[in-house]
Amino acid sequence: MFKTIKHYGRVTLENLKMSILTTLEYPANMIGWLLSNPIQFLIGFATIQFVVAEFGTIAGWGYGQLAFLYGLSVISHALSMIFFVQGWFMGFYVIEGEFDRYLLRPMNVLYQFFFTGFNLIGITDLIPGICVFVYGCIQIEFEWSVYRVLAILALLIGATLIRGAIYLIIGTTSFFTKSVNDFGAYTQELFDKTTMYPLTMYPEGVQLVLTYLIPIGWVSFYPISELVGVANGRFAWQGAIWVTLGVGVLTFLVAALFFRWGLTKYESAGN
Amino acid sequence: MAVIQVEHLVKDYKIAKKGKGLKGAVKNLITNEKQVIHAVRDLNFEIEKGEIVAFIGPNGAGKSTTVKMMSGILTPTSGQVLINGKNSQKNRKEVVQDLGVVFGQRSQLNWDLRLGESFELLRHIYQIDKKQYEENLEIMNDILGINEIINTPVRQLSLGQRMRGDLVAAMLHSPSVLFLDEPTIGLDVDGKYAIRKFIKEINQVKGTTVILTTHDLGDIQELCERLIIINHGVLIEDGPLNELIDRIAPYKNLIVEFYDETCVKHPKAELFFHEENIGKYRFMKKDITAAQLIQEISEQIAIKDVTIEEATIDDIIRIAYHKE
Numbered sequence: 001m002f003k004t005i006k007h008y009g010r011v012t013l014e015n016l017k018m019s020i021l022t023t024l025e026y027p028a029n030m031i032g033w034l035l036s037n038p039i040q041f042l043i044g045f046a047t048i049q050f051v052v053a054e055f056g057t058i059a060g061w062g063y064g065q066l067a068f069l070y071g072l073s074v075i076s077h078a079l080s081m082i083f084f085v086q087g088w089f090m091g092f093y094v095i096e097g098e099f100d101r102y103l104l105r106p107m108n109v110l111y112q113f114f115f116t117g118f119n120l121i122g123i124t125d126l127i128p129g130i131c132v133f134v135y136g137c138i139q140i141e142f143e144w145s146v147y148r149v150l151a152i153l154a155l156l157i158g159a160t161l162i163r164g165a166i167y168l169i170i171g172t173t174s175f176f177t178k179s180v181n182d183f184g185a186y187t188q189e190l191f192d193k194t195t196m197y198p199l200t201m202y203p204e205g206v207q208l209v210l211t212y213l214i215p216i217g218w219v220s221f222y223p224i225s226e227l228v229g230v231a232n233g234r235f236a237w238q239g240a241i242w243v244t245l246g247v248g249v250l251t252f253l254v255a256a257l258f259f260r261w262g263l264t265k266y267e268s269a270g271n
Numbered sequence: 272m273a274v275i276q277v278e279h280l281v282k283d284y285k286i287a288k289k290g291k292g293l294k295g296a297v298k299n300l301i302t303n304e305k306q307v308i309h310a311v312r313d314l315n316f317e318i319e320k321g322e323i324v325a326f327i328g329p330n331g332a333g334k335s336t337t338v339k340m341m342s343g344i345l346t347p348t349s350g351q352v353l354i355n356g357k358n359s360q361k362n363r364k365e366v367v368q369d370l371g372v373v374f375g376q377r378s379q380l381n382w383d384l385r386l387g388e389s390f391e392l393l394r395h396i397y398q399i400d401k402k403q404y405e406e407n408l409e410i411m412n413d414i415l416g417i418n419e420i421i422n423t424p425v426r427q428l429s430l431g432q433r434m435r436g437d438l439v440a441a442m443l444h445s446p447s448v449l450f451l452d453e454p455t456i457g458l459d460v461d462g463k464y465a466i467r468k469f470i471k472e473i474n475q476v477k478g479t480t481v482i483l484t485t486h487d488l489g490d491i492q493e494l495c496e497r498l499i500i501i502n503h504g505v506l507i508e509d510g511p512l513n514e515l516i517d518r519i520a521p522y523k524n525l526i527v528e529f530y531d532e533t534c535v536k537h538p539k540a541e542l543f544f545h546e547e548n549i550g551k552y553r554f555m556k557k558d559i560t561a562a563q564l565i566q567e568i569s570e571q572i573a574i575k576d577v578t579i580e581e582a583t584i585d586d587i588i589r590i591a592y593h594k595e
Contacts, residue, residue, distance in 0.1 A: 007398060014395045022383045101379050103344045105396055106368040264346050267284065268339050 011107065012115055019118040033124045041074050041128035044196065059201040064139025065228050066198075071133025072152070073195040073220040076159035078129050081122030084164030086114055088184040090171025095180045097269030110259055114164075140228060151227060154245045159219040161248030163191065165255035166214070172255070175262030195220040200233040211235040218247045272356060273317035274448055274480045275341065279350035280314040282336050282504075283307050310336045311504040313350070320447070323474055323481045325495035329592050333504040334484045335452060341482070342372050342450050354448060368397065371441035371479075375453035378437050380425045386436050387421045390443060397444035404443065410476070411439045414469050431462030438469055442479075449473070451483040455490055467493050488584045500591050508591050512584075517556070519590050520582030525552045525564055528576040535571045540564055548575075 023030055048070060052063045061069065086093075093099055093113070102112040136142075170183045199207050199221040211217040212235075222240035225232035237243050288304040289295060311333045318324055328334050339345040341352045343359035343366055352359045359366045380389040394404050412418045415435045420428060428436060434454065441449060451470070455463045471494065473479045485491065491498065491512065498515060500508035508515055525540065527550045534550045536542055539559045544551035554564055561579050568574060582590075 007395075011392075011395045014392050018381060018384060018388055018392060021388065022381070025383045097377075100339070100344050100374070100377075103363065104342060104367050104370065104372050104379075106364040107396060266345070268335075268344050 008107070008111065015115055016118055019120055022117070023120045030121065030124075033121045034127075037121075037124040038128040038131075041125065041132070044192070045070055045128075045132050048197070059198040060231050061198045062140075064136050065230055067132050067136030067139055068142070068228055069136070069198070069220055069224050070196050071129055071131070071136050072155070072159075072224055073191075074125060074129030075133060076156050076163060076219060077191065077195070078122050078125035079156060079160040080163035080167070081125055082119050083122075083160065084114055084167050085119045085122065086117070087164065087167025087171040088182065088187065090168075091174040091177075091180040091183070094174040094178065094266065095269065099263070099266055100268055103266075109263060110168075110256055142228070148227070151223075151241045155223045155227070155241050158223070158241075158244035158246070158248030161252045162215055162219050162244075165248070165251035166216070168252075168255040169258055172259045172262040175265045178267070191216065191219070198225070198230075198232075200231070204234070207233055207235055215247050215251055218244045274320045274322075274355060275318040275482070276353040276356075277314055277316050277337075277341065277350075278353070280311055280337065280340060280347055280352060281309075281349045282311040282333070282340060282345065283309055283348045309504055311340070311347075311501075314501070314504070314506055316499060316506060316509055318480060318482065320480055321474065321478045322497060323470065323483070323495050324497045324499055325491040326482055326484045326499050326501070327486070327491065327588065328501040332502045334501060336504075337501065338450055338452055338482070338484060342370060343367060368444070369446050369448065371444070371446035371449040373434075373437050373441045373449075373451050373454055375434070375451070375456040378425070378433055379440055380433065380436055382426050383424065385422050385424050386417075386428070389425065389436070389440060390421070393440055393443050399444050403445070407443055407445060408439070411442065414472050415439060415465060431458050431465070434458060434462065434466060435469075438466065442473060445477065446479070448480045448482070451481065451485075453485055454483060455485065455487050463487070463489065470494055488588065492584055500588075502592055507594060515591070516582065516584075516587050519587050521557065522553050522555050523561060524580035525554065525561055526550075526578040526580065527552065527565075527568060527574055530573050530575055533572065535568060537564065537568060 045067070048058070048066050049063070051058060052066060057063075058066060099109065099113075102109045102116070105112060142148075167183070167187060170187060174181065194210055194216045199210060199217050202210075207217065211222075217235070218240070222232060222236050223244040225236065226240045232240075285305045285307055287299060288306045290298045314333075314337060326334055326338065336345065340347050341354070341359065343352075343363045346360055354366045355369060357366050380386065381392070390408070393399075394401075399407075408417065415438065417435060417439050420432050420436065423432075425433065425436065438454070449470075454470075455466050458466065467490065470481055470483070474481055481494075483490065483494070496511055498508060498510065498512055499506065529548045529550065532548055534542065534545050537552065537554075540552040540554035542550055543553050552564065552568075554561075565574065565577055
């Protein structure tokens with residue numbers, strides 16, 4: 001067990017090193033993303049600011065609270081981009097036979113799929129996330145404590161896992177459909193619309209679906225509403241932060257099992 | 272014990288039956304008829320330690336599918352492959368630890384970085400002991416001159432250099448079995464020569480068992496003691512190259528040029544062509560040697576010139592492919 005962890009840890013470090021080297025090979029690429037990604041999220045936040053300025057609150061959430069929610073959402077989005085973005089491109093891997101190589105190496109295939117290349121470009125999403133989050137903290141005069149730091153860490157891990165699991169589940173369908181779909185655009189759309197605003201602004205039917213069927217509510221809305229103490233609808237749970245972590249681990253396990261089943265349907269590519 | 276045992280290996284693919292045109296497309300949506308393609312049907316063979324085996328067949332014969340099942344990439348519909356006694360699906364990680372695989376048409380090297388980085392990563396993935404790793408690189412350098420290109424980014428390597436890189440990458444962890452899928456495809460004469468030399472040497476030095484698929488008959492002739500031919504997913508030949516030649520083409524042709532139009536017959540050779548001063552004889556190799564035949568003919572009539580025709584490996588393979 002210890003040996004296995006050491007093995008995976010060592011390979012992860014080596015992969016990280018190679019990802020850094022690869023990113024440094026193309027500095028212009030990084031600069032391009034560094035300009036475009038933050039702008040995208042800052043404009044998104046500006047929209048919220050406009051709505052709040054016009055109407056006062058959104059579903060009972062004030063301006064600072066919304067910034068807090070938006071900021072943490074973008075941070076977990078950025079983390080999922082760094083670690084799990086490959087899920088978006090699963091169709092390509094399936095059709096092009098890219099899993100061949102992973103299947104030929106003596107390590108877990110899912111581990112290799114996600115961690116052979118770290119997407120360091122994802123860091124460019126982290127910057128606007130942290131900016132808006134810090135801004136929100138100042139606005140609502142968020143009181144920091146050891147417990148709250150741990151809670152936010154747990155929340156981010158859970159949220160990142162849920163996002164990763166959903167990318168993985170959607171991506172795994174490629175094993176069955178055998179088509180090259182770029183899942184990026186519409187998963188991003190789905191997450192943007194549901195994690196960056198209070199869920200209670202949607203009808204209850206939608207809330208129900210996003211709580212139990214697709215557990216997106218747990219990515220940001222439930223745990224953060226508990227953290228900042230805002231009303232969060234009738235489907236909320238007590239201790240939502242820790243539930244988020246549990247939901248994250250659970251959905252990821254389900255996604256991993258689904259992936260494992262999908263992989264047995266893998267047909268490689270001609271020659 | 273055999274290094275590789277292939278037992279009753281079967282692979283079926285289901286593909287949707289496609290109707291023609293718009294009408295067919297709409298019908299497909301409703302009926303969703305599936306057609307089963309039998310890519311590999313009940314394949315059985317064993318490969319012993321240290322063999323170099325050519326695994327050949329026409330395009331679409333099921334070669335790649337079989338190699339992919341042997342190396343654990345594809346799950347067989349039924350049957351199994353044992354490598355060193357272990358099932359390549361159930362014990363994938365253990366099996367691949369002792370397996371090297373090179374696909375001529377794709378690379379496992381990191382395109383953006385210098386070749387050496389890919390090797391370093393593999394060292395960690397396969398947990399190769401540092402000393403062993405350096406020793407292996409040294410051996411590879413002796414055979415393939417890998418040190419010349421180890422600091423070059425992979426994207427700047429020529430196809431031949433990249434192929435050398437891929438071979439080294441596949442052998443770093445000293446696997447006992449090496450699968451090569453069209454390793455010489457697209458290479459120039461020097462490139463092919465280097466690859467063949469490499470295969471021969473690692474086979475001799477390390478006792479590596481090598482299975483290669485190829486369309487290059489030079490590869491087969493230079494490397495392989497044994498041929499496995501499959502077509503339509505069925506094994507049609509399995510044996511040494513010489514035996515196959517003797518069986519498929521047990522005869523030679525002797526073409527004799529005489530001084531005039533007279534010609535003689537011979538009891539052990541069939542005169543199947545005679546025009547002007549040229550006579551063509553076909554004789555069985557087991558009945559008589561060419562030298563004997565020439566001597567016996569020349570005792571009766573003066574010979575000006577002779578040519579001996581033998582079925583080339585191309586002919587043999589073509590005949591084997593078309594055999595039912």
